[in-house]
Each structure stands twice: as structure tokens, then as C-alpha cells.
Amino acid sequence: MPVIDELTRSLGDAVLTGSRIAERHRSDASLTGRHLPKAVIRPRDVAEVAAALKICNDHRQSVVPQGGMTGLAGGANPGVRDIVISLERLSGIEEIDAAAGTITVLAGTPLEVAQRAAEDAGYLLPIDLGARGSCQVGGNLATNAGGIRVIGHGVARDNLLGLEVVLADGTVLSSLNKMVKNNTGYDLRQFFIGSEGTLGIITRAVLRLRPLPAGRLTALCALDAYPGVVDLLKRAQKALSGVSAFEAMWESYFRFNCEAEGQHFFETPPAFAVILEQDIRGHDGEGEEFEAFLGQALQDGLIADALIAQSEKESRAFWRVREGHAMDRLPSLVNLDISLPIGEIGRFADECGEALSARVPIAHVSFFGHVGDSNLHIAFSLPGTNDETLHEVDAIVYTLVGRYRGSISAEHGIGVLKRDFLDRSRSPAELEVMRRIKKALDPNGILNPGKVLG
Amino acid sequence: MPVIDELTRSLGDAVLTGSRIAERHRSDASLTGRHLPKAVIRPRDVAEVAAALKICNDHRQSVVPQGGMTGLAGGANPGVRDIVISLERLSGIEEIDAAAGTITVLAGTPLEVAQRAAEDAGYLLPIDLGARGSCQVGGNLATNAGGIRVIGHGVARDNLLGLEVVLADGTVLSSLNKMVKNNTGYDLRQFFIGSEGTLGIITRAVLRLRPLPAGRLTALCALDAYPGVVDLLKRAQKALSGVSAFEAMWESYFRFNCEAEGQHFFETPPAFAVILEQDIRGHDGEGEEFEAFLGQALQDGLIADALIAQSEKESRAFWRVREGHAMDRLPSLVNLDISLPIGEIGRFADECGEALSARVPIAHVSFFGHVGDSNLHIAFSLPGTNDETLHEVDAIVYTLVGRYRGSISAEHGIGVLKRDFLDRSRSPAELEVMRRIKKALDPNGILNPGKVLG
Structure with a gap:
């Protein structure tokens, strides 16, 4: 394949194919997908990310960016015709600026490594979630991660000061800002946060640190x-x-x-x-x-x-x-992630529980969540489930979410698993603007195709 | 003029021309510009904003959105060929949701009116700046206002939950979200915050409220x-x-x-x-x-x-x-607004003061600012100033800012006054992406042309 040949000529053994591709590159934690991609590229620096993207873009080759593979929406799962770019070797703390209160990290740095470096310097890096040991900072930003500390210090977006991104055509877009206030034209950083790898590949970030509580x-x-x-x-x-x-x-x-x-x-x-x-x-x-x-x-x-x-x-x-x-051991556990105006969550949970019980043979239907952040999780066992019943469950819940003017994804993102329900939370005008933005930043549509937008 | 005729047929006496145009529509607080626009439209509701924009877009008529006219960068100043859309009649509090902790306001609502409504409900609306009595919430968001309370609760962007915007072609883009967490595709709200009216006209917003301190x-x-x-x-x-x-x-x-x-x-x-x-x-x-x-x-x-x-x-x-x-009374006061990594501000101020004193006959050069937010203001009297010396001062300061990897605008925005220096804080790649976004959202370039981007 000419594209693989050119990538190998340019990037050498950073390019893996066939049996040299590790199992972990097939699927994120949703365990959907499981296809073997055409190749996996493991760039050693930002220049290699840029080189790989330029070649792929020239060949109209689709690219799936991968971080720690802890996502729950299938957003990092490749198809058989995709090439994966894994950020795992782009890892490390580059600087802690104590006066500015910032930490600069490479995108593939595991979240916990960044948290510890901040703590060692006497600061708190408030982005935190259960997957901290294996998720990566780049992935946290690409999915605008939430987690358990949002009520105190906000979502990933709120803790970001600077960002470096490689665009589809290989352009390195560097906005490694350390300032809290910076009103110099469109805030490009914001475009990439939560875009799930469909607009660019995050390579570096400057995160905001907070005082470590006593x-x-x-x-x-x-x-x-x-x-x-x-x-x-x-x-x-x-x-x-x-x-x-x-x-x-x-x-x-x-x-x-x-x-x-x-x-x-x-x-x-x-x-x-x-x-x-x-x-x-x-x-x-x-x-x-x-x-x-x-x-x-x-x-x-x-x-x-x-x-x-x-x-x-x-x-x-x-x-x-x-x-x-303990719930993870229930047969065929389904775990949904939505958000609703805080005052509506109680009424929604009652109505949703009734609607589900009436239509599917669920057991142990449970509600819990980061209510202080308007975030509700719904977990239940759905024995003997198949794609059809899962889709029915999704349709029941997400349609009700739409009626409550809630969001079908609070923190897990859209990926592929929620893509077909995006219209429950977004209007045709919103979806059309998203498509225009996608077209503007990735005109050949090579970046994570089929994710987020259909 | 056909465009005025069509606007008048559609919007009646919301359209003003000639001597019916009040003085305040000529210039913001920078007092640069001072041109009489072709017309001023004062829509009474969002549908009228949409109708006006559709007509202007069909006629390729440039439009300058105006809020409270308290900006300092000339961002709301019209040229003689522009039509102004003033949001001043789109004013009012629509809802306070105590459980969600949100206030929904029309864009033309004066900030202080929104602050008082929040306080009456037992909440703090933390966006605050000196111009609170006359600036409008829509303008605060369009310029991502900073002010004196950023260290506690962030800039305008950080206090925004939902937004309604009318696009150049008259499409109403409604994202009136009340949730803290909402990861459903690209966060379109972010595109418009700080875009200074060049990507859409903000018509409604849902702002986040905080507990009122004791x-x-x-x-x-x-x-x-x-x-x-x-x-x-x-x-x-x-x-x-x-x-x-x-x-x-x-x-x-x-x-x-x-x-x-x-x-x-x-x-x-x-x-x-x-x-x-x-x-x-x-x-x-x-x-x-x-x-x-x-x-x-x-x-x-x-x-x-x-x-x-x-x-x-x-x-x-x-x-x-x-x-x-008291400084306002100094002859020809110049007031600059920049940001720098917090640790660098002291050294920058020394170097900047020396560079200015060596090159221009300034008096009373003073530094002050929201240092906790990395924001520095520089004020001085420049007697006998003219456009040329002003430009020289700007060039000295902004070039030095660029060397320190700072920002040429912390909170005032770019408007027209800083437009030609945007490249001191933004790379060619960043400027190119901004242009692509502009093209995607306003293909005919009717919205606030010449502002932010050249």
C-alpha cells in the first residue's frame, strides 16, 4: 500500500502493521469495535505526528487518534481501513511554572503522572477520574473529561490554558498560552476540546494548577x-x-x-x-x-x-x-451518562425508571451521579441483551433526555455509540454548524471519520 | 437603497437612518471612528435580528453589532457603508432557575440589571467590570469580558452555560444549555465568546450563578x-x-x-x-x-x-x-491592556518602561493590573500625541509582549485598534485557522468586517 510505504519511509519503525499491532489498539473501554487497523503509528515527537498526518492527508487516508483507550463511547476505535496514531510515546512533563501556576505536558502523559508531578511541586491538578492511571492528558482534553472534582474546579476545558494541536494537513497549531486572560482573536484552543479527535490531534497542553488543599x-x-x-x-x-x-x-x-x-x-x-x-x-x-x-x-x-x-x-x-x-460483575451491565438541569433530575429519574421497566426486562436499574454538576448516570443489568435491545434502551432514555432539554452525554462524549442520537440534544442548525467547522478544519475528512458526526 | 428599503418593509420603525441615528452609535468608549452608519436597526426580538441579518446577507451588506458601546478597541464602531444592529431593545431577565443556579437574559440587558436580579434571588453573578451600568451582557460575552473578579470566578466564558446566536444568514443557533457538563459534539458556544461580533450576533445567554458571599x-x-x-x-x-x-x-x-x-x-x-x-x-x-x-x-x-x-x-x-x-484627566491618556505569564510581569514592566521612556516623550508611565489573572495595564500621558506616535508606542509595547510570549490583549479584545498587531501574539497558522473559521460561519464576510482579522 503506497500510504504505508511512504509512512514507513518517513517514520521507520514507528509504523506497525499486522501481527505487530498490539491488542489494545483495537478498542477503547467500551469494548465495541475490535477491528485490526491497517497500521498503528507511534510517533516519538510532534514532528512525527505532523509528518504522519501530512502523508495521510495527501493520500486521503483516514486516521484514528488514540490515547489511553479508556473512553466509553467507541471514539478511539479504528475500522479495518483506518490508520491509528497512538500518542503513547509522546509522554512527559515539560515544565512546571510555579509563578504562573501551570504545568506543560505532552499529550500522551498519563493523567496520574501529571497529577503526581503537580503534587510534588505543591499544587493540585484538579482533572481527576477513575481511569487516572491509564487515561492520557491529551485524551482527557479531546473528550473534555469530567470526573469527580468538577464541582470544585470545572471540567477539563476549565483547567486548560494552552494547547498545541496538529491539524489534518500536518500544520502544527501552537497556542501554548500560560495566561488566564488572553483575548486575541478566536480562542482556537476551545475548538479542539471535546472534539474527540475529529478536528486535530492534541500534542501538548498547558494546564492550570491550583493550591493543594491541606x-x-x-x-x-x-x-x-x-x-x-x-x-x-x-x-x-x-x-x-x-x-x-x-x-x-x-x-x-x-x-x-x-x-x-x-x-x-x-x-x-x-x-x-x-x-x-x-x-x-x-x-x-x-x-x-x-x-x-x-x-x-x-x-x-x-x-x-x-x-x-x-x-x-x-x-x-x-x-x-x-x-x-460491584456492579461491574452484573451480567451485561449498561452504564449511561447524561446531564439535566439540576432541579429536573429527580423527576427525570422517576420517569426514566418507569419507562425502562415498562419496555425492557431490566434488573437493578440504578441512578447515581455527580448531581452537583448536573450529571446523572444510569446503570442496569440487561441479561440476554443484543444490539437491538441496547438501541431500544438508548432510544427510550435519550428521547426522554431530549424532552427534558438535557444532554445525551455529560462527560463520556459521543464517539460512535451515541452518534445516532446526537439529534436528541442538538438542533439541525447546530449539527449543520458542526459540519461546517469540520469541513473548515479537516476538508478531506481524514480525522476520526464517523465519530461524533455521521 | 434597496437593502434599506427591504429592511424597512420588514422591520418598520426599527430601522433608523440619517439624523434619526443617535450620536452613541458612532463610536465605542475608545472614541475612535465616529462615522455615521448607513442605518441603525434596533430589533425588538430575536426574530427581527434574524430577519435583519437574512436581508443584509442576501444583499452582501456589512453589519456592525452594537451593545453598550463601552468597548475600548473600536470593535463596535461602524463605517459609513455599514449597517448597525443595536441590541439595546433586546433587554430583560427571562428566568432565574434557583435549582440549576442559572439566569437567562436577553443580550441587550445591562450587566448591572442582571447582577441585581441575581442578588435579589440570593445569588452572585460574578461577571463584573467598571462599565457595569452601561455595558450589556451580550457585549460582555462577545468580547469575553474580564474585569475585577476573574481571580475568583473566571472570565465571561467561564460563567457561560447557554447561548443563542443569530448567524450571518439569519439562522438562529440556540444552545440554551443549563448544565455544567454537556459533551455532545463541538461546543459551539465557545466559538462566539470573544469573537467580537464577527461570527454571529448573540441574542440570549444562560449564565452561571454562584452563592452570594456573606x-x-x-x-x-x-x-x-x-x-x-x-x-x-x-x-x-x-x-x-x-x-x-x-x-x-x-x-x-x-x-x-x-x-x-x-x-x-x-x-x-x-x-x-x-x-x-x-x-x-x-x-x-x-x-x-x-x-x-x-x-x-x-x-x-x-x-x-x-x-x-x-x-x-x-x-x-x-x-x-x-x-x-484621576488619571483620566491627564492629557492624551493612553491605556494599554496586555497579559503575561505571572512570573514575568515584573521584569517586563521594567523593560517596557525603559523602552518607552527612551523612545517617546511620555509622562506618568504607570503599571497596574489584575496580576492574579496575569493581566497588566499600562497607562501614561502622551501630550501632543498623534496617530503616528500612538502607533510607535503600540509597536514598542506589543513587540516586547511578543518576545515575552504574552498577549497583546488580556481583556479589551482586538477590535480595530489592535488588529494590525495581532501577529505579535498569534502565529501565521493560528491566523489562517481563524480565517477559515470566519469563512465557514460567515461566508460572505458581512459580520463586523475589518474587526479582529484584517
């Missing part, structure tokens, strides 16, 4: 009804500085995972359990304030009960229930 | 050298929750404005004066913590002196010096 206070609260969850959130954000997590679990999710973890936190499983966390600065009296806040909420009848973690171990026990790893 | 603590600190300013910033952000302002004044700026205001804060004018503010939650002991923080900084020799405002009146006195209205 510690963290964690409570597990029991509530009777969803409106109380919203009230607790609003009160906490008003009364406490540095609310760094607000995670809600509906009764069935909480009960199932408490049983699986052998935990028995409350006399009777509450209708809602909430993990509330606050980052502290190390002043006297912060623990007492946190306790007083919860005491007042109890006294006012806003919460039915509350436990404050007295140790790191107790805090971890709360979080293990929230992480719900 | 109060604010304000200190005025004296420091000997710039590195201490950075240290104080870093320490404050680590030790204090809710740092809501960090403003630095170089000696000549501070001295001039203290004298003008009749204030005498310190025995000898310090090399640097810093206003540090903290939003508080109303707990016991917050005042003591603030005082202890400053006490420790004094003891460690980081600051030479500090005053804590004991009243709203004292706090205002600090701020009046920072606002520096």
Missing part, C-alpha cells in the same frame, strides 16, 4: 427525597468554601453497593445518599464548621442522618460504595 | 519588589478560601492616585501596593484568619506593611486609588 472533610448524608438533595447542595455551596464533591446515589444503587461492600451505614437504606466533600486550608475550626453545617441540616429536617468520616479509611469506604465496582 | 475582607499591602507580589498571591491562594481580588499597583501609579485622592496610606510610597480581597461565608473567625495571614506575611518579611479595611468606606478608599479615575 485536607478534605467527607460526609455521607441520608435524605428522604430529591428536592432535599438540591437544597443540601445549595446550602453547602453557600455555607462552605471549597465544596469539592457532591455525589448522589438513589436508593437501589446505594443498597446494592452497600451490600456488595459489606457496609451498613444507616439503619434503613435512605431514598438518597449523598457524599459531600470539602477541601480545607488547614485553619483551626474547619472541622467544627463542617460538623455544625451538617448539624443544622439535621435539625432543620433537611437530612435524615449524616456520618462524618473520621479517617481516610472511613472516607474510602463511602467512596467505594459510590464507585460501585 | 461579606468581603479587604487589605492594602505594601511590598518592596515584584517577586514578593507573586509570593503573596501564591500564599493567599493557598491559605485563604475565596480570594476574590488581587490587584497590584506599581509605585508611580499608586503615588499619583493617592495624591489625587488625598490619601496617605503608608509612610513612604511602596514599590508595590496590592489590594487583596477575600469573599467570606459568615463563619466565626474568618476576620481573624485574614488578619493572621497578613500578620504572618509581615513577620516573614514578605510584606512591608498592611492595612485592613475596617469599613465599607475604607475598602472603597483603597479601590478608588486602584480605579485611578
Whole structure:
């Protein structure tokens, strides 16, 4: 194949084909796809990314960028005619600027490596998610990752200051800005965040660092009804500085995972359990304030009960229930990721649960999520599932999401798995503008074709 | 003129020409330009904005969108062949969603009206700048406004959740999202923020609200050298929750404005004066913590002196010096707005002051700014100035900014006044991508032509 020949001439053993392609390049964590791509390129520097893209663009060769392969929407899965560009060798911390409060990293750097480097320098890199050990910073940005700390410091986009991207034609677009304020024309960085590799390949980033908190206070609260969850959130954000997590679990999710973890936190499983966390600065009296806040909420009848973690171990026990790893063992687990206006989430969950139960033989339907960020996850077991029932489930949920003016993807992105439902959250005018942007930045359509847009 | 005839047939008395055009439509606060446009359209609703744009686009008629006309870069100034679309009648609060923590406003709503509505509902709308009484929310977003509260809650972009924009061809692009997380394809909202009316006309926005602080603590600190300013910033952000302002004044700026205001804060004018503010939650002991923080900084020799405002009146006195209205009375005041990596600002100011003094007969050259946001302002009197000397000053400063990898506009935008210097902060590849985006969204180039891009 001429394109492979030219790539090999230019990039040598950075180009792998056939049996030399490792299994991990076939599919992300959604485990859909599983095709062997035509080739995998593992560039050693940005110039090699640019060279590879230029050759592919000249040959009208489709390219699928890959990071840590932890995505859940099939966004990094290649087809048999695609060439993969894996960023895994473009890894490393290039600079920590303590005065500016920034860290500059190569795109293939695992998130956890960047987090640790920041901590070693006395800073917090607030982008954080369960896959931190294997996901890569470039992928976090390409998918605008959310995770468990968004309520404190925002999504990936909110923590980005500078970006370097290679465009489809091999042009290196460098905007390695370190400033919080920079109004010099269109903010090109924004175009690539959340574009899932369809507009360019991210090669470097400058991320914003925050002061490392002195510690963290964690409570597990029991509530009777969803409106109380919203009230607790609003009160906490008003009364406490540095609310760094607000995670809600509906009764069935909480009960199932408490049983699986052998935990028995409350006399009777509450209708809602909430993990509330606050980052502290190390002043006297912060623990007492946190306790007083919860005491007042109890006294006012806003919460039915509350436990404050007295140790790191107790805090971890709360979080293990929230992480719900026991659910992974359920047969044919389906895990959906949506967002809705915060006040609507309770009503939506009721309606969605009923709609699902009425139409498909689901078990253990559970709601949980980063309610403080308007993000709801829905997990359930769908034994004997097939593509048709999965599609039916998606259609039920996403159509209802559309009716609530919610989003069919809060943090997982669109990839291929949600592509056909994008019109539930986006108008024809919005989709048309997205297509125009795609055309402007990747006129030959070589970058991650078929992902995000049909 | 056929285009005026068609606009008048469609929009009636929303279309003004000749002597019916008010003076305010000729120029923004930069007071450059001052041309009488061909017509001014004052739409009464979004449908009229769409109708006007469709007609103008069909006639290849250039359109200049106008908000509160408080810009400083000439971005809203029309030429004699342009038609102005003023958003001033598209004003009003449409909804406050307390659970979601959002306010939905029409683009022509004055910022202060939106701020007050938020406060009445118990929330803070953190976008804030001196022009709050006359600037409009749509203009704040179109220019990605900064201001005095960025260190706490970010620039305008960071406070935006949903946006409605009318494209050049009259298409209404509605993305009135209320969710913090929403990863459904390209985030189109981002394209329009900071595009200064060159990609679409913003008609509605959903802004994010924050809890209203219980109060604010304000200190005025004296420091000997710039590195201490950075240290104080870093320490404050680590030790204090809710740092809501960090403003630095170089000696000549501070001295001039203290004298003008009749204030005498310190025995000898310090090399640097810093206003540090903290939003508080109303707990016991917050005042003591603030005082202890400053006490420790004094003891460690980081600051030479500090005053804590004991009243709203004292706090205002600090701020009046920072606002520096006395400088407005200097002959031919030049006020530049740039940003630089925080650690470089001190060295830059020294070098910039020397370069300016060596080349132009400036007086009262002063540096000040939102150092916590990497934003520096430079103000000086340039008596007997003309376009040529102004251009020389710009060239000296912006070329130096480029050498420091800074930005020639932190918060004022590009407009026309900085357009010819955009290449000091943006690479040819970046400018080329901006042009492609412009072409994709406004193929006939009718929207604010000549602004931002040449």
C-alpha cells in the first residue's frame, strides 16, 4: 500500500502493521469495535505526528487518534481501513511554572503522572477520574473529561490554558498560552476540546494548577427525597468554601453497593445518599464548621442522618460504595451518562425508571451521579441483551433526555455509540454548524471519520 | 437603497437612518471612528435580528453589532457603508432557575440589571467590570469580558452555560444549555465568546450563578519588589478560601492616585501596593484568619506593611486609588491592556518602561493590573500625541509582549485598534485557522468586517 510505504519511509519503525499491532489498539473501554487497523503509528515527537498526518492527508487516508483507550463511547476505535496514531510515546512533563501556576505536558502523559508531578511541586491538578492511571492528558482534553472534582474546579476545558494541536494537513497549531486572560482573536484552543479527535490531534497542553488543599472533610448524608438533595447542595455551596464533591446515589444503587461492600451505614437504606466533600486550608475550626453545617441540616429536617468520616479509611469506604465496582460483575451491565438541569433530575429519574421497566426486562436499574454538576448516570443489568435491545434502551432514555432539554452525554462524549442520537440534544442548525467547522478544519475528512458526526 | 428599503418593509420603525441615528452609535468608549452608519436597526426580538441579518446577507451588506458601546478597541464602531444592529431593545431577565443556579437574559440587558436580579434571588453573578451600568451582557460575552473578579470566578466564558446566536444568514443557533457538563459534539458556544461580533450576533445567554458571599475582607499591602507580589498571591491562594481580588499597583501609579485622592496610606510610597480581597461565608473567625495571614506575611518579611479595611468606606478608599479615575484627566491618556505569564510581569514592566521612556516623550508611565489573572495595564500621558506616535508606542509595547510570549490583549479584545498587531501574539497558522473559521460561519464576510482579522 503506497500510504504505508511512504509512512514507513518517513517514520521507520514507528509504523506497525499486522501481527505487530498490539491488542489494545483495537478498542477503547467500551469494548465495541475490535477491528485490526491497517497500521498503528507511534510517533516519538510532534514532528512525527505532523509528518504522519501530512502523508495521510495527501493520500486521503483516514486516521484514528488514540490515547489511553479508556473512553466509553467507541471514539478511539479504528475500522479495518483506518490508520491509528497512538500518542503513547509522546509522554512527559515539560515544565512546571510555579509563578504562573501551570504545568506543560505532552499529550500522551498519563493523567496520574501529571497529577503526581503537580503534587510534588505543591499544587493540585484538579482533572481527576477513575481511569487516572491509564487515561492520557491529551485524551482527557479531546473528550473534555469530567470526573469527580468538577464541582470544585470545572471540567477539563476549565483547567486548560494552552494547547498545541496538529491539524489534518500536518500544520502544527501552537497556542501554548500560560495566561488566564488572553483575548486575541478566536480562542482556537476551545475548538479542539471535546472534539474527540475529529478536528486535530492534541500534542501538548498547558494546564492550570491550583493550591493543594491541606485536607478534605467527607460526609455521607441520608435524605428522604430529591428536592432535599438540591437544597443540601445549595446550602453547602453557600455555607462552605471549597465544596469539592457532591455525589448522589438513589436508593437501589446505594443498597446494592452497600451490600456488595459489606457496609451498613444507616439503619434503613435512605431514598438518597449523598457524599459531600470539602477541601480545607488547614485553619483551626474547619472541622467544627463542617460538623455544625451538617448539624443544622439535621435539625432543620433537611437530612435524615449524616456520618462524618473520621479517617481516610472511613472516607474510602463511602467512596467505594459510590464507585460501585460491584456492579461491574452484573451480567451485561449498561452504564449511561447524561446531564439535566439540576432541579429536573429527580423527576427525570422517576420517569426514566418507569419507562425502562415498562419496555425492557431490566434488573437493578440504578441512578447515581455527580448531581452537583448536573450529571446523572444510569446503570442496569440487561441479561440476554443484543444490539437491538441496547438501541431500544438508548432510544427510550435519550428521547426522554431530549424532552427534558438535557444532554445525551455529560462527560463520556459521543464517539460512535451515541452518534445516532446526537439529534436528541442538538438542533439541525447546530449539527449543520458542526459540519461546517469540520469541513473548515479537516476538508478531506481524514480525522476520526464517523465519530461524533455521521 | 434597496437593502434599506427591504429592511424597512420588514422591520418598520426599527430601522433608523440619517439624523434619526443617535450620536452613541458612532463610536465605542475608545472614541475612535465616529462615522455615521448607513442605518441603525434596533430589533425588538430575536426574530427581527434574524430577519435583519437574512436581508443584509442576501444583499452582501456589512453589519456592525452594537451593545453598550463601552468597548475600548473600536470593535463596535461602524463605517459609513455599514449597517448597525443595536441590541439595546433586546433587554430583560427571562428566568432565574434557583435549582440549576442559572439566569437567562436577553443580550441587550445591562450587566448591572442582571447582577441585581441575581442578588435579589440570593445569588452572585460574578461577571463584573467598571462599565457595569452601561455595558450589556451580550457585549460582555462577545468580547469575553474580564474585569475585577476573574481571580475568583473566571472570565465571561467561564460563567457561560447557554447561548443563542443569530448567524450571518439569519439562522438562529440556540444552545440554551443549563448544565455544567454537556459533551455532545463541538461546543459551539465557545466559538462566539470573544469573537467580537464577527461570527454571529448573540441574542440570549444562560449564565452561571454562584452563592452570594456573606461579606468581603479587604487589605492594602505594601511590598518592596515584584517577586514578593507573586509570593503573596501564591500564599493567599493557598491559605485563604475565596480570594476574590488581587490587584497590584506599581509605585508611580499608586503615588499619583493617592495624591489625587488625598490619601496617605503608608509612610513612604511602596514599590508595590496590592489590594487583596477575600469573599467570606459568615463563619466565626474568618476576620481573624485574614488578619493572621497578613500578620504572618509581615513577620516573614514578605510584606512591608498592611492595612485592613475596617469599613465599607475604607475598602472603597483603597479601590478608588486602584480605579485611578484621576488619571483620566491627564492629557492624551493612553491605556494599554496586555497579559503575561505571572512570573514575568515584573521584569517586563521594567523593560517596557525603559523602552518607552527612551523612545517617546511620555509622562506618568504607570503599571497596574489584575496580576492574579496575569493581566497588566499600562497607562501614561502622551501630550501632543498623534496617530503616528500612538502607533510607535503600540509597536514598542506589543513587540516586547511578543518576545515575552504574552498577549497583546488580556481583556479589551482586538477590535480595530489592535488588529494590525495581532501577529505579535498569534502565529501565521493560528491566523489562517481563524480565517477559515470566519469563512465557514460567515461566508460572505458581512459580520463586523475589518474587526479582529484584517
